Each structure stands twice: as C-alpha cells, then as structure tokens.
Amino acid sequence: MTHVSNIRLRTLASILSLILAIMVLYWDNSQWLYSQWITDKAYSHGFFIPFVSLYLIWCKKDFFEIIPAKPNRFIGYLCIGCCLFLLLIGRVGAIIQLEAFSFFLIIPSIILLLYGWNYLRISLFPILYLQLMIPWMDPILERMHRPFQIVTAKIGSALLQLKYPVYTDDLHINLPSISMVVARECSGISFLISVIAVGLPLVYLTQKNWIRAVSVVFIGCILTVLSNGLRVAVAGYFGENFGPEMLHGPAHIFQGWSVAWFGWIGLFIVNWIFSNLPYPHGEPKYCLFEKWRNVRCEPLATTRIYSSQTSAFASLLAVLLGAALYLNLVAMPQPVSLVSPLAAIPSNISTFSSQQCEDPTLATFFPNLDESLCRIYRDSSQQQEVILFIGYYKNQDNNKRLTSFLSKPLHDGGEVLPLPLKGNTFNVTSSSLLLNDTRYRTLFWYQFPGTAKIADRLHAKLQILQSGILHRHNNGAIVFLASPQRSDSQRDNETVGTLQSFAAEVSPIVDGLLP
Template identity: 25%
Template sequence: MNTENTKPAIVWSLWGAALLLLCVVFRDSLIEMATTWTNVEEYSHGFFIPIITIYLLWVRRGELVLVQGFKASLPGIIIICLGLILFILGGLATIKTMEQYAFLVVLTGMFGSAFGLRGLRVGAIPLLFLVFMVPFPSFILNNLSSKLQLISSWLGVEFIRACDIMVYLEGNVIDLGSYKLQVVDACSGLRYLFPLASLAFLCAYLFKGPFWQKLLIFLSSMPLTIFMNSFRIGVIGVLVDNWGTEMAEGFLHDFEGWAVFLLCMFLLFIEMWVFSRISGRKLAMGELVQIPEEWSHTARRDIVPILNKSVFAVLLLLCIGAGASEVFKGREDIIPARKAFLTFPTTLGSWQGRNDYLTQFYLNELKLTDYVIVNFIQPETRNSVNFYSAYYQSQRKGAVVHSPRSCIPGDGWQISSFEQREFTDLQLDGQALQVNRAIIQKGESRQLVYFWFQQRGRMITNEYMVKWYLFYDAITMNRTDGALIRLVTPVDKVEDIAVADKRLHLFLKDLLPELPAYLPGKIIEPVYSALPG
C-alpha cells in the first residue's frame, strides 16, 4: 500500500476504528466511571474533563503531525502494551480503578503511535489532565474524608470562638450548647477539593510564569479548600447559634457551598495575579489564564492524513485486549465454605452475651455479606466487651472492609492513642495474634479498641496492606473474601488502661478458638464459585 497516496478517509477511519475499539474494550470501566460522575457529587465535574482535553488538543493541532514510519510509533506501541498489561492485572483482580487508569495509559500510547514523541510532548499535559476524571478508590476516599472532617471541624470551631461564641468540639461534632452540628462526609470539603484541584491544574498549565509558580498554584488548591471549607463551617456555626438549625439546612446550606466554591476560585485568581506582579508582568485578571498566542497561529494548519502502518498493530493489540476482557468477565470468585454468624455462640467461657443488630442504613453503606454483634458481660465482675465482625465473601465492586480508623471519628469520638501489638501467647490459624490497639475518647468517656483484618488466613493491621493482598490473592488464589474483627471495652474514669488490656486479652483467649469456623483461612475445603450477580 502506498502510504503517501492513501485517501484521508481511510486514514481517519482506521484511527477512528481504533478509538472505538478502545472504548469497547474498556466499556465496563468507562460506564462505571460515568456512573460515579452521575451519582457522586465529588466527581460531578468529571464530564467536563475529557471535553477540555479535546479542546486543548484541538487548539494545538497545528503542532501535530501524523508520523509515517513504524519506528517513530514504537514508543506509543510500548506504552499501549504497558497499559494493556495493567488492564489485564486489573481485570484479574477486578479492580475498576486500575482498569480506568489503564484506559488512560492505552489512550496515551495510541496518541504516541499516531503522532510520535513530538506529539506526546505537545499532548502531555492535556492527556495528564484526564487523571482528574478517574475516581479514587472508596477506601482512599473514606480515609481522606474522615481526616478532612476533623481538620475542618477544628478550624471551624476556632473561627466560632473568634466570634466570641462558647463552643465545644468532640471529634467532628460541634456543640454550641443548645445546638449540635455534626460535620459529616458531605461537609469534609472533598466536593470543593476535586473540582478545585482540576481547575487549579488547568490554570497552572495556561498561566504564563516559571514552573515553581505553576506548581504552587496547583498545590495551593488543597490548603485553600480546607481553609475555605472550615470558614464555611464556622459561618454556619455562627448563624445556627443566632438563628437556629434552619441555617444549616436546605437551600441556604447548598447556597453557602456554591458561594464558598466561587470564593475559592476568586482567591486562586488573586494568587495568580500576585505571582504575575512578582514576575514583573502587570496582567489584568482577564489575562491571567488564556490560550497562548503561538497556539492560535499554528492551529490554522490541519493535520495531514498519512497512513501509519502501526495503526494495524494498535488494532491487533486492542483486539487481544478485547478478547482478554471477555475471558475475565466470566471469572468468578472462589467462595470458601464457612459457618454463618447466625450460629455464633453467645456464651464464651464465663462471658454471657446478647446479640445486637445494625440498622438498614449501615447495612446499605457497608455492603457486607454477614456480620455479628454480641455484647458480652461477665456476671461476676460486670466487665463488658462488645464483639463485632463483618464478613465479605467477595470484596469486589465496592464491597470492601471498612477500617474503624475511618469510622471512629464519627459521633464525636477521637483517637487519643494508636499502636500495633502482638500477642505471642494467642494464636489464630497457627499465627501469633497481631492487633491494632486504640484508645478513643469522647468527653470524659474512654474506650479501648482492638481490631484487625482477617484476610484469607492472614492477620493484617494496615488497611493499605489489606488492599495489596486483596489484589495479590485475587490474581493468585481467585479469592477476595475477608473480614474485620473488632473488640471494644469501656474504661472507667479511674480505671488503669492496663486493666482494660488484660480484660480484652482474657476475652480473646475464649474468642479465638471459635473464629476459624466463621472466617476461612488459606486452606479452603470444600469450595464453590460465587453465583453470577
């Protein structure tokens, strides 16, 4: 085939077919990503990200030239191969976030295959901008949200106190005396942070200034979001103290959110204006972010359609990816046999227990398969221990173990001490017991908490290692089942914390022999596969 005389329609049809095939291969991941944009307010800006990227590439199309030789496309082909490997690993572990990032890598590789290294240099930042459309995994989102809640609550309370109003803070609960305000997930600031970070990245790209200024413009989006969200919480607290809880509800609450976001944007532009003055350029507000003139001059030249034979290699690789995706789609978890928590004993040694239950709201949030809550008490000593375990037969599609570190700050509790401990005299599945040990406080009340993650025969105390082994075992064992075990005992005002430690230690001696029947280890017999759906 004479590549010089190939009709433009054929060239564009081949690359269009490659792009369409890419979307077919990653269709499930793209659909889930779009669903998140629709249902999760933190990512409602996601629809605009690809549109902005397309516009930025279109403006600079005069700098793009379709390469002809396969050698010039080789870097792009290598990137596609890396992206497809990431996609295959994500498919084996059914981690949609990994598949979504793999989509961006393959898309970048296709761009490099078409336009070569020069094209990658031109399109690097617009393509990198697409990262902002991929939602974070839920466990990162939960951890980030809980930390931002506490920071925003503390700064908001400081603002309220500066207004000469008596206020008391318990974790994420702001106590104004006659009113109590809880800083929930929706008020953590993530709804500002992700859109503002995207906007700050775009502004930094289009801002004329040295790299360090561009970097500071982008990085300033997080402290700016935290500060302004805290200011909003403080203002709401002042309004509620004067005019009641109606000031924190309905239209006014939503309007305050929009107003604060617009104020964040204004402060971002003020920052860029200050940087322009420092650099000696006295730019007006309207000139801070604009398309460079040199882009406009080169944009008049359209891309000359040249057939690059590498497009056939791209199509072949994507067909292999499509075949792999169909194979992985039918892959099902191996689910080990276990006893249901419904049969868990309410008598352990000298401990007598009563079952407790979660409300439907928490069941919907946790998405667990099975759970048990038993409030145990020793009749002769009146010592009490709350035992809770949540079991997941499959931790795919958003159904994952929730760390107590993310949940404890709710309802005013604060973690005053946190460490890991190992008990060599206590064993589970033939291993010395390892637990997270936390002392939590709410006002004058104290509780001692032990918890760990029992995952396919492993005792894990780090939630990030839980995710790593979840990924590893999904590939090597085709299993993603796992559980959380948590023990809580109240600590009296005058009680030594060592006494509470001893209480939980004694309770564990009675508890651990019962757990293996309910929490499967590495050896699974018999086994069966999860039913579709």
C-alpha cells in the same frame, strides 16, 4: 481535496475505533468511575474533565498540522504491555490504584506508539489533566480531611469571636447558645478539588508563564479555604440567632455550594488581575498552550499529515480487544459462596451467649459485603461483652475490597499478636478504635479459603492477588472482635485476653464456613 478528506475520515474512524476499544477494556473501571462521580462530591466534576481535555487538544490542532509524526513502535508496545499487565494485576487483585495507573499510562503509550515523542510532549498537559477525573488519590485525600477540618474550625471561630465569646476545642466550636462541630463533610476538600479542576485549564489557556499560573491556582485554593471558614462562621451566626436547626437543611446546603462559587469567582478575578500585570522582563509572546509555536517545524505534505497508519491501528486494536476478551472471559475471578451461611455460627460460644446487633459503623469499613454477621456475646455474669462482626466477599472488585483506604483506620496504632490455636499459631491485629462514641479494644484478622489467616494489610493484598491469578477466585472474610476498653492497664489486659480466648473459639467455626 477528496483524497485528503478520505484520509482524514479514515484517521478519524481509526481513532474512534481505538477509543471504543479502550472503553471496552476499561469498562468495569468506567462503571466504577461513573458511580464515583454520582456519589462522591469530591469528584462530581469528573463528567466534564474528558470534554475539557479534548478542547485543550483541539486548541493545539494547528501544531499537529506541521509536526512530523515519528512513531516509536518498540517503546510504545512495551509501555502498552506494562499497562495491560498492571490492569490484570489491579483487576484480579482488586487494587484500584494499579488499575488507575494503567489507565493513566495507556493513552500516552498509544500516542507514543502511533505518533512519537513530539506528539506526546505537546499532548502531555491535556493527558495529565484527565487524572482529575480518577479518584486514585483517595488515600491521600483521606489524610487531608482532618487538617482542613482544623483549619476551617480555627477560621470560623476567629470570625465568630468578632461578635460572640467563643471557646474552641479541636473541631468543636462552643458559642453561648449552641455548640458546633466541623464534620468531615465540611472540611472543604471537595470544593478545593473542583477549584483546581477549573483553575488548571483556565491558567493554561490565559497565562503566559508557569509562575503566574501556579500562583493563580494557589490563591484560588487559599480563597476556597477562607470561604469555607466563613461558611462555618455564617452557620454559627444563624444558629446562634435563629436556632440550631439552621445548622442543617437547605440553608446548610446553600452555604456549602457558596464555597465553590466563591472559589470559582475569586479564581477568575485573580486570573484577570495576573493577566493584566506587567512583566518585568518583557511580556512573553504566547500563552502556555501556545508555547509550541516557538518550535520551528517545516510544513508536511498533507498525505503525510493524515496518514492513517492502517497496520499500526489494526494491530493495536487487535491487542486491546484481545486483552479485553482475556480479562473478562478468562482472567476474572469467579464468585464463591460460603459452604454455610454466616447465620450458622452458634449463638452460644464457650460461656458466652449472643443477641443480634445492627452496626452499620463496622460495615462502612468494608462496603458492599456479600454476606455479613454482627452479634453481641455476653458471658453469664453479664460483665464481659464481645462484639463479633464477620464480613464476606464472594469475589472482590473496585466496589468490594477487604483492603482499601476505608479499612486502614482499623490498623492505625495496631500491633500484631500471635494467637495459639490447637498447636498452631496465627497472627491477629490488636488495636484501639472509637466506634459510636465508645472506645473499644479490637482484635481482627483476614481469613481466606484454605484456613489462611492474615493480620497485615499488605500480606492480605498479596494473598488476594495470588488466589486471583492462580485459582481465579479472590473471595475472603474479615473476622472482627471488639470489647469496651477498660480505663486501667490491668483490666485492659484482661479484655485483650478475653478477646484472644474468644478468637480461638471462633476461628475453627469460621474455617468450616469458608469454601
């Protein structure tokens, strides 16, 4: 027994060492994840996901006592190499999806390397469950907000019509005394994800076939959507009877939390009902997490079960720590400051003179800028107005990105236009954008050192990646021009022409500021 205990302790120490090495390798990602869990309500459940996943693994401990370990060294090291390559590309190019995908693959790759396919197959659900703590689906969720806002508005208005005359216009609900709008924060997406995060392990531990398990989670999601619509109806009722101030404040926050609780409670009730329903073809013997018990395996010798595989652990540990040192000490792009501050841009450009403006709306497309400038330029007749916004990153990482899902709305419906400039031509993106309840005609481009000017998001990402790998810097700027959009097409074309002329004047000035 003493020998077995020593082997178990050595195995546990080796596993903890690997966990520590993974934390060091993905330390920047861990910090970013923590900030996301703290600030983003849609992922506030992320703190609990690793513990739930470990518990799901613990529930399978009996199987790990009898399953033979058959390490697959070649495929395991190949997969780990791919993970490290994706991490390098994602870290240097500030492409968070690649970093998330690398983390997604590294754990199953390690299991495959050390224990083989059988261990990976049995651990697959707990590993997949870990992905709920990573906000790599933000681009998808961003597209889902508006459809869920519309559904919520329709449910809320349908319930309010039982008592009041209601007029609904898209996201607006008009009652006799007040008007409401279903904001993005009220779409219910964050509550929906939290219900899924609770529902998946619940059905995995209690249900006995996947059809019922999926049905329980689906019904839980439906209940959450309905309760979010009910929340809007309750807010409308209180606002109509007790004043519009009831639409905000503590009561509004309480109503929001009630949606999640309604979904969780409904999930447990539905799960209990499905667990007690009879099966038409006989009740399965095991729950989903116990399905491995149908596999016949011969008991292994204890010394074989807890073999520490010292050489494999040591070599893998060396690879992970070496990769962490390379990423942090060699590969990471270094910050590069501007030659001159953005404030050095002249206040008079061509026939336009400027004044400072504070516009946090534009800054939200590019979070955590190292330097930024926002000015309003007007011509001498005061009839033409151009907003100039320039944002600059000394270097880019998970929290600072020129090309992220936040800036994608700038490109929606846009077209690429050539812009002549002293014998040369570069492309810019022209689009129409709603800012602060005003429709603007916009013109913008990404600008990098070496006078590289890029209109397309994908090309900008490739430029960032190329600069990061070849030159160890991924600094860059966004140059954004906007002017109020005119109603008729002729005057709108004149606005685009004004923006193009202004862009031709601004571009050489920005060139002189970039290092």
